[in-house]
Amino acid sequence: MASNQPAPEAPSPFIPRDGFGAPGDAGAAWEGEWNPTEDSLRPVRGRHRVAKQRGLARSSTVLGVGVLAAVGAGGMATAQSKPPVSLSLPDSLTDNLPDAKSLPGLGALITAVGSAGSDAHAAPVPVAAAAPFTTAGLTAEETQQGATDAGEALRARILQQAEQQQSAADADAKAAEEAAAAAKAEAEAKKQRDDATAKAAAEKKAAEEAAAQKAEAERLAKLAASYAVPTSSYTITSTFGQAGTMWASGQHTGLDFAAPTGTPVKAVHGGTVKSAGWSGSYGYRTVLELADGTEIWYCHQSSMDVVVGQQVSTGDTIGRVGATGNVTGPHLHLEVHTPDGTSIDPMTWLTGKGLTI
Known part of the structure; x- marks a missing residue:
């Protein structure tokens, strides 16, 4: 009759320390590279056999890398209480993955984590402060100028835009004032020209009238010389x-x-x-x-x-x-x-x- 006994669990990849176990304990010591595949799992006899875990192992490994990157980048936690885990990936998968050190903020994170080594008692490394994710909003020019904080860069851009708008408003106001002053000066000049023209016209008219009166007086004088009052003492x-x-x-x-x-x-x-x-x-x-x-x-x-x-x-x-x-x-x-x-x-x-x- 087939046995329904469950398959034994894989031994823990971590080495217990500080009283939770010592090297050499059963199921506690694990040396070398851990790979949860058919080499580390004993087959179960009978009808209830466990399927091979090749795909699961590889997907778990990729997931582990993502979790490590997310936890380190967000500054939420670091694996300080556990010994480092050595991971390996098949060459076919490694060749298709991007270089982690080329990712924004992640390269410094991996460097900092790697520098800690396997010393579990080392001081926590300020990973999030060393490489913040705020550089995503920086422009190439700002990056060249040494800016590292997208928030500060955005604030600087807003202030610069406000100054530009204020300068434009001041320039418009100055232009309006200059235009008004020019219009006023033109109006005053036109008034002076009109007054001068009116004065000249009035003087000309007065001169013409005076000349006409003089001519009429001369004409009447000539007529008077040729005409006479009909009687006297009247x-x-x-x-x-x-x-x-x-x-x-x-x-x-x-x-x-x-x-x-x-x-x-x-x-x-x-x-x-x-x-x-x-x-x-x-x-x-x-x-x-x-x-x-x-x-x-x-x-x-x-x-x-x-x-x-x-x-x-x-x-x-x-x-x-x-x-x-x-x-x-x-x-x-x-x-x-x-x-x-x-x-x-x-x-x-x-x-x-x-x-x-």
Whole structure:
């Protein structure tokens, strides 16, 4: 009958120390390389045989390397209370594994662990402090500059970025201030230019007006030299267009110069005597025609000194002030008619010739 007795456990790969066993004890001493394969396990007879552990041994070995690296890199624990274990891997697996010393932070860890040797009582090696994993965030430039802490490098980059942003903001503010100052200066310069232009235009206009006034004064002076006031020692008693019942048309048609009887009546400009004689309500009237066709009527004269067709010059005496016709007292009634026969204001016409009435 087959035996169901369990297979014996493999002896411990560790050498007990400090009272937990001594070399030479059964199941305690183990010399040489440990390999949990068919060489270290005795087969079990019967139907309940244990399968060979070749694959398990190799996977356990790889797992052991990973655990050793993780524990050493994280700084959580080190195998200080156990003797070092010598591991071996098949060449086919070793050739495909990366070099552990080339991994970031792991090379220094393995070096530190190896330097401890097999002395279980040696002082703990500060593995995590010797090779931290924080170098993963460092750039090549920072590494070349000697940076070893990614956190500090990140802080430095943040501060540098903040300084750059502040510098950019200061530059923008300065540029804005300079632009505002330039705009203000341009506005002030434009205002000064506009003021200067306006002043120059005003001065030019004033000069032109002064020149025009001077020219007009000269023109009037020349006209005044060729025109004359119709009488002297006078007072204006009635003006053109004045309304009243004394005139048949309901308004005054001329300009009245009240003066003593016999005061000389003068030709206002050179011309030809068109008519001279009695004219009803106008009394004795003389009509002087100028070169442009304008007619000057001298009415209510006491006497006339010219005849029809006679040429007279400015200032020549053509009659005397009187009170003939429809009057209330001695005066000269003067009328001005355009070439088409329209009656106009004698005051405006005389002042337009440079005369002061």
